[in-house]
Amino acid sequence: MSFNFNLQSIQQSLQKTTKSLSDSLQQNLNSLPSAEKVTSSLQSNLNNLGKEVSNLKPILQRTRRSLQEKLGSTSDISELPQEYKDLEKQTDALKNFYKKLLQVTRQYEIESYDYPPNLKESLNDYTKILNQKINGLSQATTTTEAEAVLLRPTKDKYPKTFAHQFSRVLDEVKKALLGDGEQTAETKTDSSLTKAVQFASNSEFKLGDERLEQDKLVTSEFNNKIRNVLKTQFSRADRLRRKVETARLNFDTVRAEIKEIKKGDETVEVPDAKSKQLEAAEDELVNATESAVEAMKELIKTEEPVNLITVLTKIQLNYHKSATEELSELAEELGVLNVAGEDDVQETES
Known part of the structure; x- marks a missing residue:
């Protein structure tokens, strides 16, 4: 076995x-910032830091001054205009x-503000919802259908x-009065009581719908x-007052710094x-x-508070008018039923 070495090829x-490495090294060296650039960048950063420190100085001075005033260590406080x-x-x-x-009026945003939670009814509602979900899941044949059952919102009538x-x-009382499905058509005939209950329910x-409409408008x-x-x-007014x-x-x-310079001697320059x-x-x-005064004047001279109270009053008035009309009609219907019931009793007795 013999090996043939081409010395010239190896040297080339x-x-x-070597040339490639040298070029790459030179390129990297050229890409490095010069000492002048490094110095300039460092000086720029130092200048920026100095500016930040200068900006912090007034804030620190104001904070110290505010603490002194709150702690009562200074009484020389500028008086703002009485206006x-x-x-x-x-x-x-x-x-x-x-x-x-x-x-107070944000209570209108709570649907049940005139019907406090009832533990027994809440448990019944949860049981009803749970049963609905279980029935829905039992009928689901795919994962998608089951997921839809679980995510579907339950809306109460x-x-x-x-x-x-x-x-x-x-409504529940009326159903109880009418009885179950085993009764005959004759015994299921609505009495004056069941009719009255139905009228009142409707x-x-x-009235509930009218109240919800009122709440939405409020x-x-x-x-x-x-x-x-x-x-x-x-x-906006608060922001301008903070600036003041x-x-x-x-x-x-x-003023305090100048006072410290003079030390009570008015001749000191x-x-x-x-x-x-x-x-x-x-x-x-x-x-x-001046800016804060202008903003506050504009704020308090507006008729907005009176206008808002007027709007609220009209919304309430419309609701109570509708409620009065609805209850008046109900009273008339119940009155007619009462008269009819008395006539039926008289006919039966005769």
């Missing part, structure tokens, strides 16, 4: 490999008014309002509009930079106060 291959303070009180009172109203539930009970169901035309006012108009407080803290912080800083802080406070 080594030269190519501004009066508007703040009126704005807070109006905001509290809206919130108090909403605490009778919503959880007092009127609807009263209607349900009256009427109560309509939610959309009253509750949601109050929420929108609180979210938009009052949020921030500007006031800045102004008082600079204040540096120009500090004087300009005080002027800028004062301008900021004045502008912020």
